[in-house]
Amino acid sequence: MEKRERVIKIRCTDAEYDALVERSTKLRLAEWIRETCLGVPAKRGAPLPTVSPELQRQLAGIGNNLNQIARAINRSQWNSIDKVSVISELVNIQRSMAIIKTEHSNDR
Structure with a gap:
């Protein structure tokens, strides 16, 4: 998949912006503009895994x-030496959290 690196900036009034948002059929305005102007449907990324809200709160904490x-x-x-030791432990904790999140995903 080709990476999007070019940026197009436009200026519009509040009313113009509101009109664009109102007409948009997509959650993200940029995606809708690409589809509308280029006539190419947006490519879908992999769906994000769903995690129970309680687990998500615990992981966030x-x-x-x-x-x-x-x-x-x-x-x-x-x-x-102390910094390296603590950072090493933080990396281990991060890995453990990722495993826990995967194990508790509803999309397994």
Whole structure:
């Protein structure tokens, strides 16, 4: 699949923008404009897996905690060996979280 790298910027009034959004049959305006102007249907990506809302909240909380830990490591005066050790553990936790998310996906 060819990567989209070119950007087209247009200026419009609030009324023009609202009219475009109102006419759009797609969730994303850019996708609708491509289909309308180029006459080519949008290519569908792989569907995202669905995860139970409770599990998603728990994973998000864990992720937030991990981000706070990473910021603390970057701000502090830890020696290199300690930083590498903690970062290694963070990577292991990230991998474990990905496995848990996959195991609890409704799209298995």
